[in-house]
Amino acid sequence: MTVVTAPARLASLPPGHYGLLGALRSEWTKLRSVRSTVWSLAATIVAVIGIGILASAATAARWRSGHFEDRLFFDPTSVSLTGYFVGQLALGVLGVLTISAEYGTGAIRSTFAAIPHRPLVLAAKAILFGTVALVVAEVVSFAAFFIGQALLSGSAPTATLSQPGVVRAVAGGGLYLTVLGLLALGIGSIVRHTAGAITTFVALLLILPLVIAAFPASIGHPIGKYLPLVIGNSMTATTPRGAHADFLPGFAPWTGFGLLCAYAAAALLAGAVIMVRRDP
Amino acid sequence: MIEARGLTKRYGSTVAVDGLSFDVCPGRVTGFLGPNGSGKSTTMRMVMGLDRPDAGKVTVNGRPYHDLPWPLREVGGLLESKAMHPGRSARNHLWAMAQTHGIARPRVDEVLELVGLAAVAGRRAGKFSLGMAQRLGIAAALLGDPAVLLFDEPVNGLDPEGILWVRTLLKRLASEGRSVFVSSHLMSEMALTADHLIVIGRGRLIADEPVTSFVASSSRHSVRVKTPDPERLRRALEEAGARVDDDRPDGTFTVTGLTAADIGDLAAELGVALHELAPQAGSLEDAFMELTRDSVEFRAEDAVEVQP
Numbered sequence: 251m252t253v254v255t256a257p258a259r260l261a262s263l264p265p266g267h268y269g270l271l272g273a274l275r276s277e278w279t280k281l282r283s284v285r286s287t288v289w290s291l292a293a294t295i296v297a298v299i300g301i302g303i304l305a306s307a308a309t310a311a312r313w314r315s316g317h318f319e320d321r322l323f324f325d326p327t328s329v330s331l332t333g334y335f336v337g338q339l340a341l342g343v344l345g346v347l348t349i350s351a352e353y354g355t356g357a358i359r360s361t362f363a364a365i366p367h368r369p370l371v372l373a374a375k376a377i378l379f380g381t382v383a384l385v386v387a388e389v390v391s392f393a394a395f396f397i398g399q400a401l402l403s404g405s406a407p408t409a410t411l412s413q414p415g416v417v418r419a420v421a422g423g424g425l426y427l428t429v430l431g432l433l434a435l436g437i438g439s440i441v442r443h444t445a446g447a448i449t450t451f452v453a454l455l456l457i458l459p460l461v462i463a464a465f466p467a468s469i470g471h472p473i474g475k476y477l478p479l480v481i482g483n484s485m486t487a488t489t490p491r492g493a494h495a496d497f498l499p500g501f502a503p504w505t506g507f508g509l510l511c512a513y514a515a516a517a518l519l520a521g522a523v524i525m526v527r528r529d530p
Numbered sequence: 531m532i533e534a535r536g537l538t539k540r541y542g543s544t545v546a547v548d549g550l551s552f553d554v555c556p557g558r559v560t561g562f563l564g565p566n567g568s569g570k571s572t573t574m575r576m577v578m579g580l581d582r583p584d585a586g587k588v589t590v591n592g593r594p595y596h597d598l599p600w601p602l603r604e605v606g607g608l609l610e611s612k613a614m615h616p617g618r619s620a621r622n623h624l625w626a627m628a629q630t631h632g633i634a635r636p637r638v639d640e641v642l643e644l645v646g647l648a649a650v651a652g653r654r655a656g657k658f659s660l661g662m663a664q665r666l667g668i669a670a671a672l673l674g675d676p677a678v679l680l681f682d683e684p685v686n687g688l689d690p691e692g693i694l695w696v697r698t699l700l701k702r703l704a705s706e707g708r709s710v711f712v713s714s715h716l717m718s719e720m721a722l723t724a725d726h727l728i729v730i731g732r733g734r735l736i737a738d739e740p741v742t743s744f745v746a747s748s749s750r751h752s753v754r755v756k757t758p759d760p761e762r763l764r765r766a767l768e769e770a771g772a773r774v775d776d777d778r779p780d781g782t783f784t785v786t787g788l789t790a791a792d793i794g795d796l797a798a799e800l801g802v803a804l805h806e807l808a809p810q811a812g813s814l815e816d817a818f819m820e821l822t823r824d825s826v827e828f829r830a831e832d833a834v835e836v837q838p
Binding site: 259260263264266267268272273275276277279280283284285286351352355356357359360362363364365366367529530 | 575578579580581582595596598599600601602603604605607609610612613614615616617618619622623625626627629630631632633637670674675
């Protein structure tokens with residue numbers, strides 16, 4: 251027999267209206283209630299710390315047989331932070347998924363029905379994802395640095411936080427990953443399809459540098475400075491060269507960071523405009 | 531209360547909804563009927579502020595959806611069965627919605643209980659059958675205890691017991707004074723559930739009237755007649771302004787435009803014997819088919835023409 255109970259009535263409408271606080275709470279529930287969050291954060295942690303361990307251990311083992319030039323420009327901080335190169339992909343994917351998964355599954359309609367002022371949704375996602383990303387990225391960045399220096403010590407020169415530029419490089423690595431993740435969120439809100447957004451993100455991050463590095467230096471170097479990857483490299487280095495700037499020179503660390511913030515802001519802004527204009 | 535005025539939506543050169551105006555009033559189930567592709571879902575998405583109309587406007591309780599201070603407390607919508615992340619549990623899906631409106635946690639369990647999903651509340655929504663997903667969508671619509679409810683094809687994927695449950699629920703919600711707007715492409719379903727009908731075809735309004743008068747006004751009330759002297763009776767009926775169809779060699783035919791009583795009287799005057807005089811009740815389905823005959827977007831006979 252079908253029993254239909256009447257839904258109980260709720261109290262009368264509360265004063266005011268929906269807002270950022272409720273949106274943040276909702277986004278927090280959403281972020282921690284899907285597996286992709288756990289997986290991509292775990293991948294970020296494993297990549298940054300794990301690859302940092304591999305790079306530091308390999309450098310320590312081969313230090314005595316290294317080239318003079320490599321030793322002269324050696325940047326132990328940058329070596330221990332090598333893992334950001336892969337960690338940025340994992341965190342970027344989470345940034346994309348934070349919005350694209352909702353479009354892909356249709357969940358965005360439930361979201362927009364609850365919060366018709368759509369830019370508020372994107373703002374809540376950016377604040378929440380940004381906070382989670384910042385905490386994770388800073389923790390892994392410092393962890394990779396300390397583990398890396400421990401592995402290098404005894405075999406090769408090491409860095410300490412008190413040396414010039416080291417705190418900036420280690421903390422900068424976390425900031426770089428965070429803002430890059432926000433850029434990915436912005437790309438996700440523009441493209442709206444997971445596969446397309448991740449492809450765009452990877453193309454910007456990894457493929458474009460390869461293309462530009464193939465040009466003659468007179469053309470490639472001035473353009474290359476603007477690439478996120480090159481900005482990341484200079485942010486995580488304590489010397490102008492760092493450990494991985496073999497192909498393209500970059501802006502000064504904070505200049506590059508400002509530029510990266512501008513990219514992320516522009517992508518999020520464009521995403522917000524598209525969100526309002528296009529039907530979900 | 532939903533009020534649509536001149537609502538229009540285009541996709542490229544196709545006009546999905548074309549100057550649609552209607553009201554959905556409290557205290558009754560308003561059926562929204564039309565063939566597949568006639569613009570029902572698009573209309574409902576415009577009510578919910580998801581699709582932006584190209585012209586016209588629609589308000590809920592006197593305000594556009596975007597201006598509602600607590601939209602889920604005023605409007606609940608089941609727009610499609612899968613408006614949820616497959617990796618998220620039913621409870622977390624509803625909880626995330628509830629948090630945007632400061633709705634307390636017990637309410638989430640209450641609506642899950644109401645739709646019969648309490649036992650699977652912790653299971654990921656992607657593992658749900660279509661019927662279970664529909665129930666979760668209905669739970670989401672009821673979450674904010676809204677006075678206006680929209681259900682787009684709510685019985686899709688439900689088993690007979692589920693269909694009966696939805697019917698009873700819709701009537702119950704209307705009896706509590708809520709405005710219930712429910713779409714279907716099945717006339718028979720609406721006949722059992724709706725009090726009032728809004729019928730559209732190709733995005734245009736075809737009918738907006740109570741279910742009873744819809745059937746009475748638009749179906750052909752015909753009478754089947756059998757007589758040993760069909761020639762004389764036919765001539766007399768046609769002279770009286772009736773239409774005679776479906777002539778058969780055994781003297782049976784169908785009369786439209788006169789009541790059974792008129793036909794009986796006429797036969798008596800002529801002295802013609804009647805072996806059968808049977809009024810044919812027009813079904814709601816017939817009425818619907820007749821009305822939308824010209825406005826069906828995709829018709830089988832156009833596409834399928836197999837030469838032997």
